[in-house]
Structure formats: C-alpha cells, structure tokens
Amino acid sequence: MKYIEITVETSESGIEPLTALLMEAGAESVEIADPRDILDRMANKASYEWDYVDPSVEAELSETPRIMVYAPDDASGRALARRIRKAAEEAANDAARGAYGPGVDLGTLAVTEAVRDDGEWKDKWKEYFRPFRVSDRIVICPTWEETEVRDEDILIRIDPGMAFGTGTHETTSMCLALLEQTVRPGQSVLDCGTGSGILSIAAAKLGAGEVLGIDIDPEAVRVAKENIERNGVSGTARAEQGDLTKGVPFTADLVVGNLMAELIVMLTPDIAAHLAPGGRFISSGILTEKEDLVRGALEKEGFEIRRVDRKGEWCAILADRAVGDKRAEDGEVPEAAGSDIRVPGAGNGRQGA
Numbered sequence: 001m002k003y004i005e006i007t008v009e010t011s012e013s014g015i016e017p018l019t020a021l022l023m024e025a026g027a028e029s030v031e032i033a034d035p036r037d038i039l040d041r042m043a044n045k046a047s048y049e050w051d052y053v054d055p056s057v058e059a060e061l062s063e064t065p066r067i068m069v070y071a072p073d074d075a076s077g078r079a080l081a082r083r084i085r086k087a088a089e090e091a092a093n094d095a096a097r098g099a100y101g102p103g104v105d106l107g108t109l110a111v112t113e114a115v116r117d118d119g120e121w122k123d124k125w126k127e128y129f130r131p132f133r134v135s136d137r138i139v140i141c142p143t144w145e146e147t148e149v150r151d152e153d154i155l156i157r158i159d160p161g162m163a164f165g166t167g168t169h170e171t172t173s174m175c176l177a178l179l180e181q182t183v184r185p186g187q188s189v190l191d192c193g194t195g196s197g198i199l200s201i202a203a204a205k206l207g208a209g210e211v212l213g214i215d216i217d218p219e220a221v222r223v224a225k226e227n228i229e230r231n232g233v234s235g236t237a238r239a240e241q242g243d244l245t246k247g248v249p250f251t252a253d254l255v256v257g258n259l260m261a262e263l264i265v266m267l268t269p270d271i272a273a274h275l276a277p278g279g280r281f282i283s284s285g286i287l288t289e290k291e292d293l294v295r296g297a298l299e300k301e302g303f304e305i306r307r308v309d310r311k312g313e314w315c316a317i318l319a320d321r322a323v324g325d326k327r328a329e330d331g332e333v334p335e336a337a338g339s340d341i342r343v344p345g346a347g348n349g350r351q352g353a
C-alpha cells in the first residue's frame with residue numbers, strides 16, 4: 001500500500017509545540033524520532049532489544065529530532081501535506097518573532113515528503129529466510145517454502161511475523177542445537193521469551209512432555225500460538241503472555257531463555273525458582289564480552305556451568321541447578337562439537353567456572 005510520509009525537522013524544544021500544530025493542521029497521529037529517546041534507552045538496559053540494536057542507532061544519535069506524519073497517497077493526503085507546510089512556515093515566522101518565548105528554537109522546520117510503499121521493505125527479509133538445517137536433525141522452513149527432509153529429521157515450519165525467531169540468528173541456532181542434545185522424553189520445558197515460538201516447537205518435537213512458551217509481548221504470543229498450531233504440537237506446547245519476574249505457575253525440568261545478558265542476570269533467581277531440583281537452564285543471547293557477567297549470576301544462584309557454546313560474537317550457556325550442595329549429577333553433558341564451541345575448564349584459554 002502506498003502512503004505519504006511527511007517529515008518535519010525540529011529541535012528538542014520544538015517537539016511539543018510542533019506536535020500540537022501538526023494535530024491542529026489535521027494530522028491524526030504523529031511519530032516522533034527523538035535521538036534523546038535512544039540515550040534514555042542506553043541508560044535503561046533492562047529493555048530486551050538493546051544488545052541487538054545495530055550501528056545505525058549511533059548514526060541516529062547525531063540526527064536532529066523529526067516528526068513524521070503518515071497520510072494516504074491521495075488528494076486528502078496531499079492536502080494535509082500542504083497544510084503541514086503552511087503550519088511549519090507560520091511556526092518558523094512566529095518563532096522568529098519570539099512567540100514561543102525568548103530564544104526558543106524550533107529547529108529548521110524543514111518539511112520533506114516521500115511516497116512510500118510498505119510492501120517495499122515489509123517482505124524484503126523474506127528473501128534471506130530460506131529452508132536450512134540448523135542442527136544435526138532440525139530443519140527450519142519458512143511457511144511459504146517447501147523443503148525435503150530425511151526420516152529422522154525434525155521439520156519446523158515458521159512464519160515469524162513481527163516476532164523474533166527464524167532460527168537464522170546465532171543465539172537461536174545455538175539454543176536449537178543445545179535443545180536437540182538435552183531434551184529428554186517427557187520433560188517439562190519452559191521457554192522464556194518465546195518470540196516466534198520456535199524453541200517451544202523444537203522442544204515439543206524433540207519429545208518434551210509439556211512445553212510452556214511465555215513472552216511479555218502479546219504480538220509474539222499470537223505469532224507463537226499460530227506457529228505451534230501449524231507445527232501440530234498444540235497437544236504438548238502452548239504459548240501464553242507472561243513475565244517471569246511476576247511469577248508463572250510452572251515448574252520445569254529445563255528452562256531455555258534466549259534473552260540478553262542483563263535480562264538473564266535479572267531473571268536467574270526467578271528461573272532457579274521455576275526449575276525442578278537438578279533441572280537445567282540454557283541461556284542465550286549473550287554477547288561474548290558479557291559471558292562472565294552471566295556466569296557470575298548463574299553461579300551465585302547455585303548453578304553449575306556445564307558447557308558454553310560460541311558463534312560469532314554470541315554465546316550460549318548450559319547450566320545445571322545443583323541438587324542440595326553437591327554437584328549436579330546428571331552426568332549427561334552433551335559433547336561439545338565444532339571449532340567455535342568451548343567447554344568450561346577444557347583449556348580454551350578462558351577462566352573456568
């Protein structure tokens with residue numbers, strides 16, 4: 001669908017008065033791009049996405065605040081664009097004669113218009129999401145593609161929609177490989193931050209007896225439910241909106257959380273509380289430079305680190321909850337495989353746990 005994007009460049013002090021003027025000119029809603037918000041987010045790292053924010057954010061930091069109005073690509077949209085231009089001009093004149101207070105700077109108030117097509121970018125990512133083998137047995141296939149698999153393979157069909165979790169990201173693929181090697185028949189699995197539901201579906205297909213995927217984002221829960229259904233595992237797996245810090249009535253043999261380092265640290269006590277004695281925790285979404293931070297939090301909570309996998313700049317940690325004060329005794333630590341996988345204390349140059 002085509003639409004007109006009308007952008008007005010302003011300043012920090014211009015955001016509020018200009019928003020009011022644009023609404024007066026007939027804008028039904030506005031979007032504010034304020035570099036200061038990014039600074040606020042940097043200060044508040046408890047928000048999930050932070051580690052994933054890409055370098056373009058840094059570029060945005062140097063930009064001036066902008067206000068965007070979206071209008072239909074028709075006569076009414078073009079009329080609105082004209083009214084906005086006029087309002088911006090008037091505001092510039094008013095500001096120049098001090099109508100907004102002495103020295104109040106509304107910025108350049110430059111107005112630009114662009115006709116956009118939401119189909120342009122919306123489906124672009126689909127070109128990069130093709131069927132692929134993510135681990136020894138697990139094959140991921142987008143719902144709009146077909147692929148061939150071997151009898152012993154586990155096929156997961158995914159449409160991630162707006163949720164995270166195609167399996168192509170290192171953090172998800174390491175979780176899938178670890179799940180493949182750790183899930184035992186009949187186990188209960190808690191997937192904390194289920195996103196597209198991909199890890200819940202994998203756990204169910206790997207033989208788990210009961211799987212609960214939770215996510216704070218209602219859109220992710222909707223997407224996860226759809227994917228669970230289309231993979232035929234709704235008898236075992238379910239997705240619910242939930243926040244682990246607020247308590248979820250579920251005790252698991254295995255918790256998998258592909259979150260981010262700070263969030264894992266924050267949630268580790270809650271995860272320990274949701275694990276059966278001797279249970280396991282796969283944590284992922286950890287930048288390698290934050291590995292020690294997460295290890296520290298896990299150890300403080302009585303976890304024993306059994307394995308650390310690395311891919312690119314990411315790592316995933318398999319940890320066991322010790323039974324009482326003796327070492328966790330589930331001797332089955334899956335073999336580490338591949339050159340970028342490290343076992344703690346196996347002479348890989350890192351300080352062992």
Ligand code: SAH
Binds near residue numbers: 263
């Ligand atoms: N499990 C998927 C998605 C990981 S993205 C995969 O491995 O690819 C992480 C998800 O965690 C996001 O969907 C986010 O909404 C969710 N999340 C963030 N904080 C959370 C919290 N406190 N409780 C539950 N889910 C959370």
